[in-house]
Amino acid sequence: MNLNIFVHWFKHVVMDYMFITYCFCDRYNTGLVCPHGWMEYDNSCYLFSKEEEQWTHAAILCSALGSKLVEIETKDENNFLTTFIDLYNEIYWIGLSDVQKEDDWMWMDSKETLTNLGYSNWFNQQPDNVNGNENCGRIAPNTSGAWNDFHCTATHRYICETPSGPYGKLPSG
Ligand SMILES: [Ca+2]
Numbered sequence: 001m002n003l004n005i006f007v008h009w010f011k012h013v014v015m016d017y018m019f020i021t022y023c024f025c026d027r028y029n030t031g032l033v034c035p036h037g038w039m040e041y042d043n044s045c046y047l048f049s050k051e052e053e054q055w056t057h058a059a060i061l062c063s064a065l066g067s068k069l070v071e072i073e074t075k076d077e078n079n080f081l082t083t084f085i086d087l088y089n090e091i092y093w094i095g096l097s098d099v100q101k102e103d104d105w106m107w108m109d110s111k112e113t114l115t116n117l118g119y120s121n122w123f124n125q126q127p128d129n130v131n132g133n134e135n136c137g138r139i140a141p142n143t144s145g146a147w148n149d150f151h152c153t154a155t156h157r158y159i160c161e162t163p164s165g166p167y168g169k170l171p172s173g
């Protein structure tokens with residue numbers, strides 16, 4: 001093998017190796033951690049709905065996908081979601097409600113109260129329970145991801161959340 005042929009062969013070996021490594025990493029990052037169409041962040045997968053539903057229907061639909069209406073435990077998680085809420089420029093339901101007991105706000109799937117968690121991000125003057133009839137939480141775009149209580153029968157887009165894993169088991173979003 002003369003030198004030119006060797007260099008040519010060696011380049012191919014390196015390029016094949018890089019291609020295989022790239023494909024593997026890409027697949028690992030996007031294919032296996034979250035199902036197609038779901039976004040991965042800090043051990044959770046998120047689905048931003050395209051359709052609008054009442055809060056209760058949104059919770060049922062997330063549940064049917066093996067997930068829950070999103071529960072926001074940290075400022076970092078809220079910031080991550082806010083980026084997309086602002087980008088899509090739509091209002092989204094979140095899994096927060098005080099329907100069980102007035103002004104006792106909790107994440108309804110886990111039953112974790114805001115008081116216990118110690119994190120909340122209400123908009124100024126919220127929750128204000130207008131007409132005594134605002135028991136569900138939502139986030140509007142361009143409000144720094146601030147939460148508002150609103151009447152649960154309004155129809156909005158919604159965000160589902162499920163733990164991420166090495167193998168996606170959910171149907172495509
Ligand atoms: Ca969460």
Ligand SMILES: [Ca+2]
Nearest residue numbers: 128129149150
């Ligand atoms: Ca309100």
